Amino acid sequence: MVLTLVRLCAREVVSDHSSSPGWLRWVPSELFAPLLEAAFCSCRPLAVGELVQRWPERSLRVGGRRRPGQAGPNRLCIQALLLAVVRGLSDRRCAMQILDLCGLQGDEGGMGDPMGGWSLTVALCTMVVQARAGLRKQKRREGERERKRFSALERDEDIKRERGQYKKEQEPDGDDESSDTERMTLSGSAGDEEIKGVRRRMERDRQRDGPLAGLGDSRRENEEKELGSNVLVHVRADLFVNARSWERVRGALNSSGPLKLQCRYLRVEEITVSSIRTLLDLLPHQGLLGVDVRYSSLGVAGLAELLPLLSTFPALHSLRLHYCNLDFRRDHPGQDEALRDLSQGLAQLQELRRLSLTALRLPGQLRVLLSSLPQPLTILELPYLSLTPSDLAYLSCSHHAATLQQLDLSENRLDETTLPSIRRLLSQTSGSLQHLSLSGCGLTDGLLGLLLPSLGGCRVLKSLALALNPLSVSGLTDLVRMAVRMPSLRQLLYPNPLEDYQPGLPDLPSSAQLLDWPLDETTDISMTSSHLNRVVKDSGRTDLSLTCDLLNYDKDLVD
Template identity: 60%
Template sequence: MVSSLVRLCAKEVVSDHSSSPCWLSCIPRELYQPLLEAAFAHCRPLAIGELVQRWPERTLSLRGRRKSGHNPPNRLCVQALLLAVVRGLGDKRCALQVLDLCGLHCEDGGVADSMGGWSLTVSLCSTMLQAKGRALGGPRRERERERKRVLETEAERDAAAKRERGLGAAGRTDFGGRLGGEGDSEADGGQVRVWADLFVNARSWERVRVALTASGPLRLHCRYLRVEEIPASNIAALLALLPPRGMLGLDVRYSSLGVTGLALLLPALAPFPHLSSLRLHYCNLDMRRDLPGQEGALRDMAQGLGGLRQLRRLSLTALRLPGHLRMLLSSLSRPLEVLELPYLSLSAADLSYLSCSLHASTLQCLDLSENKLDEASLPSLRRLLHQASGSLAQLSLSGCGLSDSLLGALLPSLGLCRGLRSLRLALNPLSQAGVLSLVRAAAAIPSLHLLLYPNPLEEYQPGLPPLPSSAQLLDWPLVEEMEVREATQVELEKVLVERGRCDLLLTSDLLSYSTELMDED
């Protein structure tokens, strides 16, 4: 009741910018946080700027938005905050030493006027350079450019202020979190530590490099780094510029690394003692081709993985590594909790190793999508599910070629996973009878909240082969008669009613279902 009243009062206070000189001169420091939260929640960039410029606490944290389900803040609000941080460097009332912006960006594009990871990274780099220019005094031309940028931002904010009363809650941020571990140590040399999740690609790499090499009153720290379309040498150079303590994850996508590039990159991660997540997606690695020096580079790659002592999450997407899983994963000294291996061309020997590895009994999330499963690999998969049954919460076997008979042999093992929350089996060639068997087994798992099931073969237009591939199922048109699909829905609903499972979400929609991604923090 008290917190609700504080939020309501804070909303009213920040809604009228003309009154800010009055309340800013008298509010106690413990009210800055709820006022700033209200300013973000109701899109009041002018209030954000004035609060942050004189922030009375050592730490300002905007973490926790994803956990609390709040929408990302408006772009103008983020820009106002960054500008105010620079201004606060010369304000004796500002005590800020640690600014935490982790999780602030929006990547799904579903929120209007929000800021994506790439835009936030570029804005942060501009802020680093502006802060350095302000600290040094800068040449006259640079000062004029900065003054022009400030005036343009202020004009944009003033225009937004005129629309404030007509704006709804465009963004929401959860405050009150604190940086853990190294983020709570004192800022070096009077610097303000700025923590963020960075998104760097070929267009922004040089700007980020310059910002990281420019010494100034703001120092950029990275919690999660995502890079795209950058060669291994540039990624390694970027890693060498980042402060090593506090970085938890690296996500590399669409970069033509190959085995040699990965063997070069992985040792560059050794200086990051807290790195717990590594994702490599579509990095042009194909061990199905016999190339000179390939085996030696793969051993170097395995050795580099072995140097990541705190690794808990490993995602390897479309790295064609048939028969090499033992070499890679056996180098890890700590069991993994999340293992994602889609499109890896896994062999029966790979699954056999995985089912007996030290990782099997600790896995919370397992993704084997688009790896062909057959009679030879089925015993290993059943043994793997048995070993992981006490910990597994998310499982994806989409596009694995599971027929009715293969699925029938697998269902008893799935039923052992009593803590399973999410099960994905899309794009498998199941008949309507097979889908109904799947739903009956899923409904018997009390913890399961989401089942992504495949469209039954009866719902496709004629012409499919008896056991179509996932690519064929994805491209093949469904029948136009809604009665066919509605009949399936009726049968599925009957199963849920019979089992009393109104809490189980069934969907065959690949685009709109919730994956319930695990929290990485």
């Protein structure tokens, strides 16, 4: 109740920006967090900027896991936050040393205008470069002020020296000869002092204009060392890099300054192996947890080249490869050696717990890939992998089976020959498996009927996806009757029954045909949904959600 009252008050306080000068200076440090949360929720970028610029604590965490249905922070608020971080570097009231933005990015074009992963990465890199340039300008201004002060002191000394000499020349002396000799000596010494002063100024100007005198490289090196030693804020984030943003990200990671960029999860798209190598070389080795490579033509040899670099990141536990053209063909020379190098590279990933391989076309090679991993996996995603019966037989007996919490075998064709391996696999994972996807696997009513006892034995299963399988209303009814007897199951993604499609489908349609074939408009499609939900209601279950919406299905909503 108190927390709710604090949130309501915080939202009311940040709603009027004109009053912020009156209350901001008196706010205790423990209220900055609820005020910042209220500013984000109410989309008050000016309040966000003022709070972040004066942040009183050592660390600031923005982002993280959001509640179901909760939109990400508004783009304007994120931009205001980043600008305030740069301004806070010169604000003595700001105590921030760690800025954690991991998980902040939303879906591009989503509700509420969130900032997507690519846009956030570009904005972060721009912030790092701007902070570096600002510190350089500040140091140059300080150096210029110091030089002017020193020059003014020298001019004052020269004036005092000249005035003292003039006074001595005006003093009467009875001995003309000795007086003339003294004047000559003094004037000579004054001339020497003037020459020395000119020399000092020339030497100082030459040092200041060092690049023109060939001293630019050493000055730049000293400046880079000085900037690198002045890291004020460590920025942690998830980075999304593609061909358009690669140069900017590389520049930000390679630069030294008051902001140091660190990466938790790295996602790269459509860039070459050499570019990925460059990024990995620039990343700090302690903070990287996962690497996601998409739509890049790595090949088996390219991936084998990257794996030794990945092994240098001690905390790396997730590796995802999607559409990376790992087409294994034995008739190509050198493929066996490259696959052996790939297996040896995977063996070096000591902390790997998640492996996702999408459409890599490596039939019959699952044993080579998974048997080399030193630790059992908890998440294994193998969609569109053209798995063979030997692959599934190995997986059901591997050291990974008993520890799997998520398993995705979508778009791998299952039949009578692979069914024993699948049943054995489900039996091995029955005590740990929480999320299972068998979408587009060609499961008919008969195959599903043989598989239902094994599915029902998965005691902790929370979500089950069976979309794009050729099932009838009768098969779906049996599926739902089994699902209501699974107390841990919270979400079931079922396919549209064959009766809902227009005539003309083959006897055993593929998932692509089921996806493209039009539904029969003369059939009341909602009847199937009503029938299945009635089965759930009659069982007394109120916590089980049924859906056939493949595009909006999200298994993470049940966690």
